[in-house]
Amino acid sequence: MTREIHYISPEQLTYPIIEQVLEHSKMLVLSEESVALIEKSKAYLDRKMSETDGPLYGINTGFGALCNIEVSKDDLSKLQENLVISHACNLGSEIPSDVVRLMLLLKAHALAKGNSAVQLITVQRILDLYNHDILSIVCEQGSLGASGDLAPLAKLFLPLLGLGEVYHHGIKKSASEVLLEMGWEPIRLQAKEGLALLNGTQFMSAHAVFTLLKAFRLLDYADIIGALSLDSFDGLIEPFMAQVQEIRPHPGQIRTAANFRNLLEGSELISRKKAHLQDPYSFRCIPQVHGAVKDAVNYVAGVVETEINSVTDNPTVFPDDDLIISGGNFHGEPLALSLDFLAIALSEIGSISERRTYRLISGDHQLPEFLVANPGLNSGFMIPQYAAASIVSQNKQLSTPASVDSIPSSNEQEDHVSMGGNAATKALKVATNIYSILAIELYNAAQAMEFRRPAKTSGFLEHFLADYRKKVSFVSEDTLMYVGINKTIEFLEKGKYRL
Secondary structure (H helix, E strand, C coil), rough: CCCEEEEECCCCCHHHHHHHHHCCCEEEEEEEHHHHHHHHHHHHHHHHHCCCCEEEEECCCCCCCHCCCCCCCCHHHHHHHHHHHHHHEEEECCCCCHHHHHHHHHHHHCCCCCCCCCCHHHHHHHHHHHCCEEEECEEEEECCECCCHHHHHHHHHHHHHHHEEECCEEEEEEEEHHHHCCCCCCCCCCCCHHHHHCCHHHHHHHHHHHHHHHHHHHHHHHHHHHHHHHHHHCCCCHHHCCHHHCCCCCHHHHHHHHHHHHHHHHHHHHCCCCCCCCCHHHHEEEEEEEEHHHHHHHHHHHHHHHHCCCCCCCCCEEEEHHHCCCCCCCCCCHHHHHHHHHHHHEEEEEEEEHHHHHHHHHCCCEEEEHHHEECCCCCCCHHHHHHHHHHHHHHHCCCCCCCCCCCCCCCCEEEECCCHHHHHHHHHHHHHHHHHHHHHHHHHHHHHHHHHCCCCCCCCHHHHHHHHHHHCCCCCCCEEEEEHHHHHHHHHCCCCCCC
C-alpha cells in the first residue's frame, strides 16, 4: 500500500498536520522549495568560507568557551564529527518512540528553512531515518535547554555517522549494522553541520508537541468524565448555565460550561428536582477550573507552534542579506516557562478529578459507601481513590518549576540556562499521569451510575458508557481493581471521543 506523503516545506507545521503525520505513518519528503533553500544556504556558506580568512564561530572555531580557537581547513569535517561524538552525553530512561520521530521531523523542518547551511544529503538522511523507522535511542537526561538540546540531539544524530544504537522496526541494533543493511555510507559532515544538528530546541519542542497532543484529548476526556461524575453524583446543572459564564467571560470557562450543557442534554438525572442546593467545588467549579486549564493549554500551544516553525540553531546564515550571525535562538526559555506552566495546569485537572472520585465513594446523595452493594465485606472502590491521591501528589511534585533554576556551563560562557529539557520530560510525565487519574474517576463514575438505574443519563453519555462496558464490567464484589483501572486507561488511550 502506498504511503501518504507529508512535504517538508516553509509552510507552517500545525498540530492537526503533525497528528496526521504520526497517526497515518506518513512519509516525509522535501519539497522543491525546501531543496532550493537548503542548497542556497549551503552554497552561500561555502562561498563565504572561501572569501574569508578570519574566524567564523562554530564553522572554523571551537565551540562554547573554545570559540576563540581557530581550526585549520583540513580539520573542519573532523571538528564537526568530534562535536557530535563528544556531546552525546545523554543518559537515563529512554524517551517514547513518537517523541524521537517528532525530533527528526522538527529538525528536518527547521534545517529546510535555509538558514542553517547544511548539506542536502544530511537533511535527506534525517528523513530516511524517519521513513525507514530507524530511531535512535534517545534518553531523558543531559539537556540544559540552553545551547539547544545538545546531549539528546547528539545522541539522535550519531547514526548519521554510523555510530550509536537504534531501533529498526522495533528491534535494537547498532547503527553501523543498520547502515550496512540499508546500503548507506555514513555522512561526512562539513563545516557547521554538527553545530546545526546539535544546536536547536527539538528535544524540548518534540516533548512539548507530544504532551500537547495528549493534553488536547485529556481536556475533552476531563469534560466527558466530569459530566458523567456530575450526573452519577446527582449534581446540579445551574453552575453550568450560560448566564453565569457571561458575567465572567474567560474563553475556557465559557467553552467548558457549554460542553457540559451539551453532554448532559436529555439526561433524566440532571433534569430532575434535587434535594440539595449546592454541590462541592469539585463539581460546582468545574467551568472555572477546567476552563482555566484550557486557556493555559491554548497559551502554551501558541508558544510551541511558534517554536516548531522557527530556526533555533546557531550561527544562522542569511544569504539574501550576506550575513552570518551568532545569536541565541537555541535558548529554551520560551519552552521552559511554557512547559512548567503546562505541567501546573494539567496537574489541576488531576487534582479536581481525584476530589470528584472521593465524593463518589463517600456515601453522599444516596450512593453506597465505596460504591458496593455490601460494604464491610467488600472494600469496593476504597483503594482506587488512594491510588489517584498518590498520583495527584506526585504530579504536584513534578510541577515544581524547572525554569527557575540555572547552573552555568562551558566555563561560564553559557552562564544562564533554561533547564527546559527537565521541564519537558516532567510535563510529559504529568500528562501521562492524568490518564491514570481520569481513568480512576471514570471507573468510579460508571460504577456509581449503575446505582441510579433505571434512570438514564444523556444519549451521548449512555453511548460512551455502553462502549466502556464492553471493556470494563460492573464490580459486584471485590476483584482485582488494578485490572479494571488498566483496562480503563487503555480505553481512554485508544478512544476517539472528542468534543
